[in-house]
Amino acid sequence: MKRINACFNQLKAKQQAALIPFITAGDPSVPLTVTLMHTLVDSGADIIELGMPFSDPMADGPVIQRASERALAAGTTLYDVLHIVSTFRQTNSDTPVVLMGYVNPVENMGYAEFAKAAHQAGVDGILLVDLPPEEIGELGDLFRQHELDPIFLLSPTTTHERIARISEVASGYLYYVSLKGVTGSAKLDTHAVAEKLRDIRSITNLPIGVGFGIRDAESAAQIAQISDAVIVGSALLQQIEQADPSQLTQTVTTWFGALHHAVVAVANKN
Numbered sequence: 001m002k003r004i005n006a007c008f009n010q011l012k013a014k015q016q017a018a019l020i021p022f023i024t025a026g027d028p029s030v031p032l033t034v035t036l037m038h039t040l041v042d043s044g045a046d047i048i049e050l051g052m053p054f055s056d057p058m059a060d061g062p063v064i065q066r067a068s069e070r071a072l073a074a075g076t077t078l079y080d081v082l083h084i085v086s087t088f089r090q091t092n093s094d095t096p097v098v099l100m101g102y103v104n105p106v107e108n109m110g111y112a113e114f115a116k117a118a119h120q121a122g123v124d125g126i127l128l129v130d131l132p133p134e135e136i137g138e139l140g141d142l143f144r145q146h147e148l149d150p151i152f153l154l155s156p157t158t159t160h161e162r163i164a165r166i167s168e169v170a171s172g173y174l175y176y177v178s179l180k181g182v183t184g185s186a187k188l189d190t191h192a193v194a195e196k197l198r199d200i201r202s203i204t205n206l207p208i209g210v211g212f213g214i215r216d217a218e219s220a221a222q223i224a225q226i227s228d229a230v231i232v233g234s235a236l237l238q239q240i241e242q243a244d245p246s247q248l249t250q251t252v253t254t255w256f257g258a259l260h261h262a263v264v265a266v267a268n269k270n
């Protein structure tokens with residue numbers, strides 16, 4: 001079974017939401033990204049979203065933009081991103097890894113080469129922010145051929161008709177963007193999210209992850225109660241950015257561990 005499906009099946013048996021950290025590959029460095037991935041798994045990450053740094057990340061707020069800039073300044077390429085995943089896979093064969101990013105660098109590498117190399121490295125899913133499902137075309141076939149789940153974004157304004165169309169081409173999970181705007185926003189409205197998720201669930205059986213605006217144990221617990229996965233990006237990157245380099249692992253373990261604890265506590269109450 002594909003890793004993402006296996007992961008959601010296991011968590012479903014425990015009635016527990018997946019906890020998904022987003023980090024940017026190459027920030028603060030290629031080797032430290034591998035270390036961070038293992039640290040996150042050890043502190044409770046169920047799936048890892050790994051950002052492919054890009055110079056013009058239009059969906060991203062300042063925190064993720066800065067992470068992308070640091071990674072690019074350090075010279076991180078798409079080949080490095082794939083190398084990070086294959087290095088991670090040397091000692092972790094279970095935790096799903098989803099690459100997140102923009103079409104341009106992927107197009108530069110070539111779709112066929114990218115799909116093949118991603119699969120070989122041990123990637124499980126791909127989310128390309130600026131690739132609408134209508135335009136996936138040839139890339140969709142390549143993803144299927146190489147067992148890569150195409151993940152797509154849904155937003156508060158996505159219509160029923162479009163949710164249905166996206167569900168047909170997506171696999172793994174759907175990513176519900178909790179609010180209009182860029183990553184790292186602070187205005188999370190759990191009631192509005194819950195209502196929209198009910199709506200989405202009436203259309204598809206795919207697991208639904210929620211991201212944008214989850215920044216602490218409290219908001220993680222709220223979203224864990226109503227979704228299949230809790231996605232945390234900017235708040236985590238802020239911890240990484242501000243950590244004393246010699247304390248990086250400890251800082252992430254403590255901070256992310258608290259979120260994990262909150263998500264598990266909610267599951268045990270069910």
Ligand SMILES: O=P(O)(O)OC[C@@H](O)[C@@H](O)c1c[nH]c2ccccc12
Pocket residue numbers: 022049051059060064100129153182183184185211212213214231232233234235
């Ligand atoms: O940063 P936040 O508010 O915690 O949201 C997660 C988000 O950062 C991550 O999933 C992500 C990073 N870049 C993206 C681009 C589009 C959609 C989502 C993302």
